[in-house]
Amino acid sequence: MSYKISLRCFQTNPNAFFHVVEQTCYTKCHWSKVDGEMILQMENSGTSGTIRLQSDTGENFVIVVGVHNYKRWCDIVTDVKNDTGASLNPEYYENGRRAEQREKQRSSFHLDNAKGRKCEVKFTQEDGKDLRANIIMG
Numbered sequence: 001m002s003y004k005i006s007l008r009c010f011q012t013n014p015n016a017f018f019h020v021v022e023q024t025c026y027t028k029c030h031w032s033k034v035d036g037e038m039i040l041q042m043e044n045s046g047t048s049g050t051i052r053l054q055s056d057t058g059e060n061f062v063i064v065v066g067v068h069n070y071k072r073w074c075d076i077v078t079d080v081k082n083d084t085g086a087s088l089n090p091e092y093y094e095n096g097r098r099a100e101q102r103e104k105q106r107s108s109f110h111l112d113n114a115k116g117r118k119c120e121v122k123f124t125q126e127d128g129k130d131l132r133a134n135i136i137m138g
Helices: 085-092 099-103
Strands: 003-011 018-025 029-034 037-042 047-055 060-068 071-078 108-112 118-125 130-137
Touching: 003 018, 003 047, 003 060, 018 029, 018 037, 018 085, 029 047, 037 047, 037 060, 047 085, 047 130, 060 085, 060 099, 060 118, 060 130, 071 099, 071 108, 071 118, 071 130, 085 099
Parallel strands: 003 130
Antiparallel strands: 003 037, 018 047, 029 037, 047 060, 060 071, 108 118, 118 130
């Protein structure tokens, strides 16, 4: 059973510009870009991908999206210093320290970084196999 998550990124505050510096996959999935959307194609449930966003002011966010037990989930990691999406993604599996976040199967999540900048990920199509979500950077 394959799944697709289409992500759109919106920036609401012009005092910093965020761009994608890394895209990772846990297993049996891949990223592509179509008409400005970031598309995560997954062969089955039980996997995820990350997008690391960095601003021209030095701020970093890692957005994690995936499907667990046939249901979408998401998370955000802020203030990334030495970690990358590649190092963080496995922490959501096999009793990793972030596995609880995956198991919550959230359809949305928001978090502020140390500077008070807001980040939100919200699924706009949260059921089925063709999922959609927005990333909103404040």
